[in-house]
Amino acid sequence: MTTPASSPSPSSSASATPPPGIPDPAAPPAVAGDRITQDRPVPLLRVCHFELVKVVSQWRTRLLLLACWIAPGLFVAAVSQQSTLPTDTLFGRWMLATGWAGPLVVLGFAGIWALPLLTSVVAGDVFAAEDRLGTWRHLLVAVRSPRRIFAAKALASLVVILLLVVGLAGSSTVGGLVAVGHRPLIGLDGHLLAPGDAAGRVLLAWLCVLAPTLALAATGLLGSVALGRSPMGLLLPALVALAMQLAQMLPLPVGVRLALPGYAFISWNGLFTGPAQVGPLLIGVVVGLVWATAATALAYALFLRRDFTNPTDGVPGRRAVTVGVLPLAALLAVMVVTVRTATGATGSGIDQEKVQRSVATAFAHLYRVQTGQLNRPDVTEAQLKATAACDKGGSTADPEGSGNDWRCVVSWHLPGVEAAGTALYQLDVTTDGRFVADGDGPKEVNGYFLVRTPTGDAPNPLWQFDGNVELLPATPKG
Known part of the structure; x- marks a missing residue:
């Protein structure tokens, strides 16, 4: 006699049914008219x-x-x-x-x-x-x-x-x-x-x-x-x-x-x-x-x-x-x-020529700011013809790279004055090309952090100033 197939138990049927709100992968899609509806990802x-x-x-x-x-x-x-x-x-x-x-x-x-x-x-x-x-x-x-x-x-x-x-x-x-x-x-x-x-x-x-x-x-x-x-x-x-x-x-x-x-x-x-x-x-x-x-x-x-079904999959390894x-x-x-x-950039990107050009340019601009503070006759950068002569660590080191042992002598000319003015600066140049120029005399130019103006004492722009050396070459190499 053939034994009839046993019907599935309630417990097994319940375990095969997905929880509410989760679509059953084995179930056919619901049909509404001529369109098939299915769960889609949230927008x-x-x-x-x-x-x-x-x-x-x-x-x-x-x-x-x-x-x-x-x-x-x-x-x-x-x-x-x-x-x-x-x-x-x-x-x-x-x-x-x-x-x-x-x-x-x-x-x-x-x-x-x-x-x-x-x-x-x-x-x-x-x-x-x-x-x-x-x-x-x-x-x-x-x-x-x-x-x-x-x-x-x-x-x-x-x-x-x-x-x-x-x-x-x-x-x-x-x-x-x-x-x-x-x-x-x-x-x-x-x-x-x-x-x-x-x-x-x-x-x-x-x-x-x-x-x-x-x-x-x-x-x-x-x-x-x-x-x-x-x-x-x-x-x-x-x-x-x-x-x-x-x-x-x-x-x-x-x-x-x-x-x-x-x-x-x-x-x-x-x-x-x-x-x-x-x-x-x-x-x-x-x-x-x-x-x-x-x-x-x-x-x-x-x-x-x-x-995501494996709890250990999120463990770093x-x-x-x-x-x-x-x-x-x-x-x-x-x-x-x-x-x-x-x-075409090589080396540190900081060399003597770049430092001298940056210091001279900054000094010329700031000299005009100081001139305005003191109510002196205005001069242009072209009239000043400011230049800088810089070295690094005296004669024992190549004038290249960062360091706090840069020393510059800035020279400039005033209209109608034969003698050139000079000022000394100690430079601390960082690896990214930024530098701080610290004035080292003469006192009436950059030796003191204040200048006496008609309206009172004001910060001296030439006493200490920041600058930036461009690390890239002037023209890219081929």
């Missing part, structure tokens, strides 16, 4: 809004937004009212003279410390948070598209980072203008920038540092995906920024220096010379954008390969090295070769 705009709300709802993000939109303005306004200024910071010595110096001081600080830390907190944790909380399966069921999840998280991080940068720039600008006013700014070659021109260059400088900021943010996304719940993903952008800062302090060839993804944090200085030194800045911006694109693409490829570190190291090598070939 990207809705996912972006959801991820943005998640990021902004965190207390640390709100605290960072509040700090970036308030603290820089208060800092600039407070410092601008003090008699002691941060003269060791670029444009710090001019914070009493114009409100446009404040946002540049904040920009110098942000490129070293603030922006790397901000990108670490925002982008370095956006994927790792899901690993720590174990919420990937819920998010995938709700959105039904790993691609849209990645795009939404990346865009949400980008929006928050842009809000933080806008807050830093806007708050520091408002604080400077309210405290000091809309006044001309003295550039890095000593020439006077009209208030409108200064405003445009300050805005452009902040826009240019978005490229290295995006590079760090993309590095944070890659670390967050590759390292999973490990805290190293959160620290990766800050560590990369620290490594780049240490590299900039080393006597590296200029081709290597320009190929680092964070060089635009420094090269915005070239906007404040006349003519503007845009070559290093453009290279820094392009390198930063290329790095950001490559790191984001690597993070995207790694994210799509994740097995060899894949983090092969997919993350090695491709970026190869990209850096390619960028070094490309920059060296395109620019």
